[in-house]
Amino acid sequence: MKPCFDAGRAGSITRVPGIEAGHFTETRRPTGCTVVIASEGAVAGVDVRGAAPGTRETDLLAPTHLVDKVHAIMLAGGSAWGLDAATGVMNWLEEQGMGLDVGVGRLPLVPAAVLFDLQVGDMRIRPGAAAGHAACADASSEDLPEGNVGAGTGATIGKVFGMQYAMKGGIGSASITIDGVTVGALIACNALGDVIDPDTARVIAGARSADGLRLRETRRALLHGDPPQPLLAGSNTTIGVVATDAILTKAQAHRLAVAAHDGLARSINPVHTMSDGDTLFALGTGRTDRRPGMLLLATLAAEVTAIATARAARAAHSITTAQGLYLPGAADWG
Template sequence: MSPSILPARLARSAGSITRVQGIEAGHYTDTRRPTGCSVVIARAGAVGGVDVRGAAPGTRETDLLHPTNLVERVHAVMLCGGSAWGLDAASGAVRWLEEQEVGLDVRYARLPLVPAAVLFDLGVGEARIRPDAAAGHAACAAASRAAPAEGNVGAGTGASVGKVFGMEHAMKGGIGTASVTVDGITVGALVACNALGDVLEPETGQLLAGARTADGRQLRDTRRALLCGELPQPVLAGTNTTIGVIATDAQINKAQAHRLAVVSHDGLARAINPVHTMSDGDTLFTLGTGASGRTLGMITLAAMAAQVTAVATVRAVLCARGITTAEGLWLPSACDLDDRTSMVRQAHHERFGNRSP
């Protein structure tokens, strides 16, 4: 990764979701085309929550996470490429966890509970290749307490961003992780960013990746382009999505887990614009392991959750590498446009004058 494009505060170690006590993470990356899956495991179980904001989600077992429903704890969350087909990866995680004797004791067996969400990467390479149960099993087998790889791995392998004006103007997305610790309690995130919109640095507003100009050499700035009258290309519903897991070792209940999932979307809104569109299936899960044996107030936990979600989203694109598929689709990374990022604002003024929304 080119250090000049990576903001100084992100160039330093951003931590990882595996710094949360009781959490493991692993990836499976398919070598046949850009796709894969990523898993976050809580062997001892974790209080779960979820919030779906995008209008075109692909999910599995999200209803059981509702605060009023019976099941209190889950054992893993699977993030997958491959659109709805990719949800099969969760079955592989269930099988692997059963082999490890991890799951809810239902008297006759231990039943692993594995909610899942998918992103659409079928337009990047051969669509008939997608994650399956064997891929989910492999991701679990690769999971550990080590910091997970970022960029073109797991669920982020085929991810792309900035598709409002057509896939030919898009850039490479990926998967990123981050964590923050306050008073001995950690909140971490793992986010696979396949957004329709652009990704920006939350504190400065600097565009990092997204829709490119017609010559492909500069960032277009989707928000400003739309507000200045440029027309988006028709987008197939569900072909974009940012999905992720936010975990904490604080002691929380199910209602609090749900609230942390809700406020974590604030982090997406800081890092992606536009976000939660009719063509995105943005879904965030939360896991509370309680392994620290204590808690913080919800105001602090909420601030931590939104922060790590934003940083992990940014790292998803900054750690990505550009690719060219066999079909000739070029998806450059943020680093590929590094020497031109200083021209983003100038390009905007040349294209739209000094008009500002």
């Protein structure tokens, strides 16, 4: 089956006019954070589907709430501790004179989401405010590095039957431009389930067999009756951002985030579980005067999300932690 979109030229969320992004990768253990910046502000929405999310400032994105625009989104490892990286983003934005004008100064608003990577290396090392600030300093409009970087540094995939059978996750990006409108996605994949090629439905990475040498195919194994291992709630999670240069209302931004989860459903199985905190943000920079309509924008959002998720898995490289945990990556395994 020929892919409907050439993932070899998948692009990056930074090809959306008005969007920059950067990583901080913690070298002392596998973890990190990634920031998406809209320096001129962007209308934003969010949709949380996983049952165990770790988030910050998501309520303000509700269509009925006051705030119209945000200037950055933070994605981080470190579980709930990683939310502190958003403070560093706030500090950096304030230094640049960005944020909501509150009369006596500017208040940067930075929604954030985190994934659980505490089982990979020393959990006492996690992204903080300095990490968020460093990610901002790294931000540019260049295509982003993918795989074991930023928020994807400590990500893992396929833990349904135990961490010892999991594989390395990562971060990936993609974009599509049609008739002068660009939609892009950035996905940090730390999924409980397998990552699936959205065009062929073949498993890219996920739970391995008992001998560790082949893919187990979680969906088929569960349907066959193989029992899953008891899991700590929230110990997984796929998080990301979808952005477009189209003009959006807050309600439309919310619907774009909703549609983007269709891309997760095409590229992760199982997805949106009780042990995942799957959260997707949507941004509209309004840098183009084209108005393609929500049907096309929603279709593109789902497509780039699915491609970016697959790329996150394909770009991941194998690691062995100091504690002896081996996590093969699809980029160099098999």
